[in-house]
Amino acid sequence: MPEQAQIMVDKILQLEVFHELAKREINLTGGEPSQNPHIVEIFKIFRKLTPNVRIHTNLDISSEKSQRWQRLVEIMKFSGRVDFTLYPTVWESRQKPLLVKILGLQKELIVNMIFEKVSDLLSQIETLITFFGEREKKFQSVLSLLGIYRAKLESLLGENPECSERAFLKHMEGVENYICTDNFTFGLNMIPGFYVDKNGVRAMNSQPFPKDFNLLECTIPRGTIEIITVQQTGEITPCCDVGNLKCQPKFGNLLMDSPAEIMSQLEVSRKKMVSGALKNIQNMNSGKAGEWVEEGIPPYCV
Ligand code: SF4
Known part of the structure; x- marks a missing residue:
């Protein structure tokens, strides 16, 4: 509720260590924050602490008429940044059309990708390559970054398809996960899932x-x-x-x-x-x- 957000902000202002952290960035997560009917007001309250207030959404929204989408639009109009988690099952029908709109409203984006296997991650990278390949030239740098990931992941899959997390991290060492140009800032946040094999060992885990x-x-x-x-x-x-x-x-x-x-x-x-x-x-x-x-x-x- 906005009243609680205000109490939190007032308290943070009195706690130097928290205030310093809040000045850097505040992430409003969930559940699904766009479902909160007060999220725009809450966003504005936290904006008093920092211009960097981010909203994380699943973008599993059926239409532009949805109130959830309207709230996100309002937040973007107030210079908030909307980040989303790519869900392949709803990508084509729900996420993709709204992501086109998001790119028209903000100059930054972080895409979260949850994956259990390297092949899942590669498939999501390819989804993004197809998407940004259909967009304007200003996303060329995004395509370059995604291309680096695709090449790295393809070679890893060729050499060691069932690799452990350690082998994965070693292979990906030194690869940047964001790109920043005058026109657009883009970041990838890759979150290994919780795949557990029959012996109870997690092959890739966050x-x-x-x-x-x-x-x-x-x-x-x-x-x-x-x-x-x-x-x-x-x-x-x-x-x-x-x-x-x-x-x-x-x-x-x-x-x-x-x-x-x-x-x-x-x-x-x-x-x-x-x-x-x-x-x-x-x-x-x-x-x-x-x-x-x-x-x-x-x-x-x-
Ligand atoms: S979970 Fe571990 S790293 Fe995080 S605060 Fe607790 S002790 Fe520290």
């Missing part, structure tokens, strides 16, 4: 828990907060954990707690993360990798 050997370097014990998530309830979770990582130390509640209470909770949680990260390293060195520590941080956070 969150390295609980079985993967990837480590997540937590910035908080190192004294920096780079990202926080505020849920609709006001609960503040560290990093981008919206509940999936099950990180227990929290930063308080932006709606209910005073700035002083939030700062004190933040310090308590930071100490837990420092101690938990040390114990995680000890566990990994003593054959107990994957065990949860009493501080409640995920076992591969270090």
Whole structure:
């Protein structure tokens, strides 16, 4: 609700560490934010903190007459940026016609792509190549970026079609995921899905828990907060954990707690993360990798 958004903004203004983060960028996600009848008003309230307020939509919208679409248009007219997640099943019928409209209303775009296998990702890249290939010349740089991805992915599929996440990241090392020209800024956000094989091992996964050997370097014990998530309830979770990582130390509640209470909770949680990260390293060195520590941080956070 707008009233809650206003309370959050007022509180953020009193919390220097959060205010600095908010000035960089605010992402309004969901659920599906375009379904919120108050989203335009909420957007305007958060715009008081930064010009960089982004809305993430699934763009699974049936027509331009839909109120959901009208809300997105209004936000774009106020210089908000709409980003979307490509869903191949609704691409042709719903997303594609509206993306044409979006490109007429904003000069930036991030496309999220969720994939379980490299072949899924390649297929989505090809969908975008076809789409931008039919557009004006100003999208030439977008096509160049997508072409690099297509070539890389094709060679990876040829060499190692069932590659692990590690092999994938190694192969893609150094490839930029955005392009910026005078006319247009375009970014790709590739999110590996949660494919689990019959032995319970994730071949490609975005969150390295609980079985993967990837480590997540937590910035908080190192004294920096780079990202926080505020849920609709006001609960503040560290990093981008919206509940999936099950990180227990929290930063308080932006709606209910005073700035002083939030700062004190933040310090308590930071100490837990420092101690938990040390114990995680000890566990990994003593054959107990994957065990949860009493501080409640995920076992591969270090
Ligand atoms: S401990 Fe892990 S999940 Fe928790 S904030 Fe740090 S990186 Fe995120």
